[in-house]
Amino acid sequence: DQQVKQNSPSLSVQEGRISILNCDYTNSMFDYFLWYKKYPAEGPTFLISISSIKDKNEDGRFTVFLNKSAKHLSLHIVPSQPGDSAVYFCAASPTEYGNKLVFGAGTILRVKS
């Protein structure tokens, strides 16, 4: 039973264009959402987060949008750069359990120069 789903295993984008990575969740108790980025042979690193009281959070080139009614969130990267090529994991947790996170399977992003 996958509570966090990333339905696109991979995405390829041209440098300078927008990358949009999507994530769906099923557990209505989830209250806090994060995106982690992972390079090969490294552990995941925190990218950006959003609480359910917001519908948007922005940090530089990265913006996360949350649609609670649809149980959907997305990560926008504008403009995309070759160094953004990595695996992106969506993660969620109920606030009560803070960082006991449930992860999606990840989306491989390739940014072509």
Next chain:
Amino acid sequence: GAGVSQSPRYKVAKRGQDVALRCDPISGHVSLFWYQQALGQGPEFLTYFQNEAQLDKSGLPSDRFFAERPEGSVSTLKIQRTQQEDSAVYLCASSLEGVGTNEKLFFGSGTQLSVL
């Protein structure tokens, strides 16, 4: 070091062998987590420590898995009588505060375990 350190980086074990995986969290971090990441999947929660107390071990797949953090810093994940299905990357993560604070996790590079 400044980050979470895990050793060994790679471990090959014969089926039935016991293994021990080590995690050095960031100094002063209260919370420590172990996650298991199978090939092509996201990390899955195994267990959580707040200081030396193991507060949640609901994700451990069987009683062959055991974790400890006796002095509230370094942690060891032990797997007894390894099976092929134990092959995965084992990730350790730490955070400054306890669960419930939404503190971001800092992950180590993981130990890749291959059971033959």
